Amino acid sequence: MPERRKRATIREVAQATGLSPAAVSYALRGIQTSEETQERVRAAADELGYEAHPIARALASGRTGMVGLLCGSLEDYWQQSLAVGISRSLLARDRYALIVDAFNDPDRELALARQLRDQRVDGLIVQSLDPSAPLWPELSESLPVVSIGDALHGGRSQGEVVFDNRRGVTLALEHLRDLGHRRVMVLTPTLDSTPDRPADVHVNAEAERLGLEVRVVVAPQSLAETTEAAVRALRGPDRPSAVFCFSDSIAYGVYAATRVLGLAVPGDVAVCGYDNHPMSALLTPPLTTVDWDIDGIVHSAVRLVVDVIDGKPRKRRVVREPSLRVRESTTGA
Amino acid sequence: MPERRKRATIREVAQATGLSPAAVSYALRGIQTSEETQERVRAAADELGYEAHPIARALASGRTGMVGLLCGSLEDYWQQSLAVGISRSLLARDRYALIVDAFNDPDRELALARQLRDQRVDGLIVQSLDPSAPLWPELSESLPVVSIGDALHGGRSQGEVVFDNRRGVTLALEHLRDLGHRRVMVLTPTLDSTPDRPADVHVNAEAERLGLEVRVVVAPQSLAETTEAAVRALRGPDRPSAVFCFSDSIAYGVYAATRVLGLAVPGDVAVCGYDNHPMSALLTPPLTTVDWDIDGIVHSAVRLVVDVIDGKPRKRRVVREPSLRVRESTTGA
DNA sequence: CCGTTTCAGTGAACCGGTTCAGAAGGCCGC
DNA sequence: GCGGCCTTCTGAACCGGTTCACTGAAACGG
Numbered sequence: 001m002p003e004r005r006k007r008a009t010i011r012e013v014a015q016a017t018g019l020s021p022a023a024v025s026y027a028l029r030g031i032q033t034s035e036e037t038q039e040r041v042r043a044a045a046d047e048l049g050y051e052a053h054p055i056a057r058a059l060a061s062g063r064t065g066m067v068g069l070l071c072g073s074l075e076d077y078w079q080q081s082l083a084v085g086i087s088r089s090l091l092a093r094d095r096y097a098l099i100v101d102a103f104n105d106p107d108r109e110l111a112l113a114r115q116l117r118d119q120r121v122d123g124l125i126v127q128s129l130d131p132s133a134p135l136w137p138e139l140s141e142s143l144p145v146v147s148i149g150d151a152l153h154g155g156r157s158q159g160e161v162v163f164d165n166r167r168g169v170t171l172a173l174e175h176l177r178d179l180g181h182r183r184v185m186v187l188t189p190t191l192d193s194t195p196d197r198p199a200d201v202h203v204n205a206e207a208e209r210l211g212l213e214v215r216v217v218v219a220p221q222s223l224a225e226t227t228e229a230a231v232r233a234l235r236g237p238d239r240p241s242a243v244f245c246f247s248d249s250i251a252y253g254v255y256a257a258t259r260v261l262g263l264a265v266p267g268d269v270a271v272c273g274y275d276n277h278p279m280s281a282l283l284t285p286p287l288t289t290v291d292w293d294i295d296g297i298v299h300s301a302v303r304l305v306v307d308v309i310d311g312k313p314r315k316r317r318v319v320r321e322p323s324l325r326v327r328e329s330t331t332g333a
Numbered sequence: 334m335p336e337r338r339k340r341a342t343i344r345e346v347a348q349a350t351g352l353s354p355a356a357v358s359y360a361l362r363g364i365q366t367s368e369e370t371q372e373r374v375r376a377a378a379d380e381l382g383y384e385a386h387p388i389a390r391a392l393a394s395g396r397t398g399m400v401g402l403l404c405g406s407l408e409d410y411w412q413q414s415l416a417v418g419i420s421r422s423l424l425a426r427d428r429y430a431l432i433v434d435a436f437n438d439p440d441r442e443l444a445l446a447r448q449l450r451d452q453r454v455d456g457l458i459v460q461s462l463d464p465s466a467p468l469w470p471e472l473s474e475s476l477p478v479v480s481i482g483d484a485l486h487g488g489r490s491q492g493e494v495v496f497d498n499r500r501g502v503t504l505a506l507e508h509l510r511d512l513g514h515r516r517v518m519v520l521t522p523t524l525d526s527t528p529d530r531p532a533d534v535h536v537n538a539e540a541e542r543l544g545l546e547v548r549v550v551v552a553p554q555s556l557a558e559t560t561e562a563a564v565r566a567l568r569g570p571d572r573p574s575a576v577f578c579f580s581d582s583i584a585y586g587v588y589a590a591t592r593v594l595g596l597a598v599p600g601d602v603a604v605c606g607y608d609n610h611p612m613s614a615l616l617t618p619p620l621t622t623v624d625w626d627i628d629g630i631v632h633s634a635v636r637l638v639v640d641v642i643d644g645k646p647r648k649r650r651v652v653r654e655p656s657l658r659v660r661e662s663t664t665g666a
Numbered sequence: 667c668c669g670t671t672t673c674a675g676t677g678a679a680c681c682g683g684t685t686c687a688g689a690a691g692g693c694c695g696c
Numbered sequence: 697g698c699g700g701c702c703t704t705c706t707g708a709a710c711c712g713g714t715t716c717a718c719t720g721a722a723a724c725g726g
Contacts, residue, residue: 009681009682009683010682010683010684011682011683019705019706020705020706020707021682021683021684021706021707022684022685022686022705022706022707022708023704023705023706025683025684025685026684026685026704026705029684032703032704032705033703033704033705034703034704034705037704037705051451052451052682052683053451053453053681053682053683054451054452054453054683055388055391055392055397055453055681055682055683056392056681056682056683056684056711057682057683057684058388058683058711059388059389059392059681059682059683059684059710059711059712059713060682060683060684060685060710060711061683061684061685061711062684062711064388074417074420074421080413080417083417084407084413084416084434087407087432087433087434088407088434088436091433091434096431096433096452097432098429098431099420099430099432100420100424100429101417101420101421101424103421118384118385118386118387119387119429120386120387120388223615252612252615255615255617256615259617279585279612279615282556282585282588282589282612282616283615283616283617284588284592284616284617342711342712342713343712343713343714344712344713352675352676353675353676353677354676354677354712354713354714355675355676355677355678355714355715355716356674356675356676358713358714358715359674359675359714359715362714365673365674365675366673366674366675367673367674367675370674370675385712385713386711386712386713387713388711388712388713389681389711389712389713389714390712390713390714391681391713392680392681392682392683392711392712392713392714393680393681393712393713393714393715394681394713394714394715395681395714667726668725668726669724669725669726670723670724670725671722671723671724671725672721672722672723672724673720673721673722673723674719674720674721674722675718675719675720675721676717676718676719676720677716677717677718677719678715678716678717678718679714679715679716679717680713680714680715680716681712681713681714681715682711683710683711684709684710684711685708685709685710685711686707686708686709686710687706687707687708687709688705688706688707689704689705689706689707690703690704690705690706691702691703691704691705692701692702692703692704693700693701693702693703694699694700694701694702695698695699695700695701696697696698696699
């Protein structure tokens with residue numbers, strides 16, 4: 001085990017400048033001291049190679065400079081991008097992200113939330129699997145919690161970045177209707193308990209409004225299973241003329257199914273996705289999909305949590321609107 | 334700003350049990366105390382809702398339980414998967430990853446490495462942009478450093494997970510030769526300073542050995558530019574019969590180029606990638622590519638760094654071998 | 667039976683900052 | 697000339713654990 005080089009402490013800087021440790025502490029943070037003293041302290045600190053010890057600072061001040069990021073599942077491209085973006089964005093604000101993955105297990109999610117609190121993160125960004133869990137209100141009282149995707153029920157969390165999924169559904173279905181489709185199949189990850197994608201309710205309402213005949217089908221997790229399910233659904237004589245998938249990866253399964261069945265996209269069946277995965281532009285044909293502006297979401301979430309941590313009053317709730325990326329999987333070449 | 338609920342300290346547990354704080358500290362870690370005392374202490378701790386304070390522990394013991402992960406660029410799918418995997422793997426060992434992104438800037442990389450050291454991470458996993466930087470030897474002396482992808486020059490880092498890229502090149506080129514190709518174009522991200530993908534040197538040597546005529550072309554960063562470059566390269570009369578891309582995303586650009594030019598894959602031109610991005614199996618046609626077993630790499634790196642931190646003697650160097658995923662982009666349907 | 671180990675537990679120092687109450691000095695107005 | 701206020705700085709407590717040197721007692725060995 002390598003030996004850590006001993007670094008200068010604040011007391012040594014104090015000794016070098018003839019000041020008290022307290023004065024040095026203040027001076028280094030630029031408060032409660034004269035310009036001249038600050039200058040002198042900085043010089044001495046540089047001289048000695050002094051660097052603040054974040055751990056000691058955290059213990060004394062109660063803030064760690066770390067923000068917990070609790071993800072439902074990092075398997076998911078979407079959450080992965082979010083995690084990476086948030087990590088970068090926090091770093092730009094001199095904070096670190098502690099990224100943690102619940103592996104799609106709500107129990108584990110709650111355990112990890114506690115664990116992060118015990119790690120003394122300054123705040124928490126969470127895209128919850130189970131926003132109604134009783135832990136959230138409790139947690140929100142002891143540290144700033146910002147939720148992404150859906151408000152945490154019951155707890156008045158300190159911030160929310162909400163996706164307007166209804167708008168996303170509307171965009172996709174209107175697009176399909178405008179292209180003349182009447183019979184649309186909707187493939188959704190799960191029907192219930194995906195609070196951020198309330199497919200069943202809103203899809204049916206919108207379909208009614210637009211005069212569409214929809215059939216909602218649950219897609220399994222894996223690509224292979226999704227492909228099978230799509231093959232079954234597209235084989236019958238009452239094949240829909242368009243498929244709306246509630247995630248791009250489901251759409252990939254549909255693409256695979258069309259290959260199996262020898263169907264042309266969009267000639268025999270139009271396909272519309274949800275997420276705008278970068279890969280979706282590269283498929284043959286490129287996939288029409290609902291785009292979510294990840295950067296904007298990241299920015300909102302980080303800004304919310306940081307402002308709450310810093311005690312700045314902030315708008316508590318940000319709603320992000322999706323847009324539709326129209327490509328050839330619905331319009332043809 | 335929400336008020337943090339005050340939690341029980343070790344001294345309160347000591348008071349409750351009539352022991353000294355030191356005894357409680359020992360008992361909770363199961364050392365230096367009798368079974369019976371440990372039991373009593375645990376009971377009292379549960380009673381009081383005591384949870385260890387990681388920050389205080391870190392300050393006193395000098396270990397934070399955090400491992401820094403320094404990535405060259407999280408833009409890259411490859412590094413993103415690695416980061417996510419490492420983060421999960423560390424979590425499973427009760428440690429946290431501090432993920433940090435250098436945005437492809439070697440200077441920033443070094444600054445971040447220092448910053449992580451100052452954050453007192455217990456160890457560092459790094460996929461360096463610049464393994465020859467003079468900082469590495471210095472850093473390796475003050476904390477465990479494990480490099481992924483290429484050994485850190487000069488510094489005897491505490492561990493290395495090395496990719497056998499030569500083997501990857503060999504696999505791909507042999508595969509193409511076996512299919513009868515003679516004129517192969519190689520698309521590589523950059524010629525120099527990609528130590529983990531020493532394309533130019535080894536490609537030429539292997540091509541010679543296999544009797545292939547290769548042309549090495551540098552692919553730009555973005556997909557659009559890559560597509561343009563590929564269009565230019567594939568348009569001329571001396572079009573190669575196969576393209577070997579040093580990353581799957583470059584291959585995506587080649588796919589786009591073949592669409593522009595109306596070329597059939599693999600009929601007019603066979604394409605082989607490198608990385609085995611999950612999406613590559615979904616393209617039309619599915620992409621033949623060199624696969625790297627990310628889980629294995631993750632596991633090796635985490636194991637190395639954790640063992641060094643824990644002072645366990647370990648094999649210092651692990652070499653990972655790639656395998657070839659043969660799909661239709663070279664063999665046809 | 668007495669000297670030597672081992673074991674369980676104690677007290678105090680320590681990790682390296684922050685923060686609070688208070689003191690010294692300078693400046694102000696009256 | 698004096699009370700009051702502001703600025704700058706100090707001393708000491710504190711954050712909440714860990715660890716080291718040491719003690720008393722029990723176990724052990726010859």
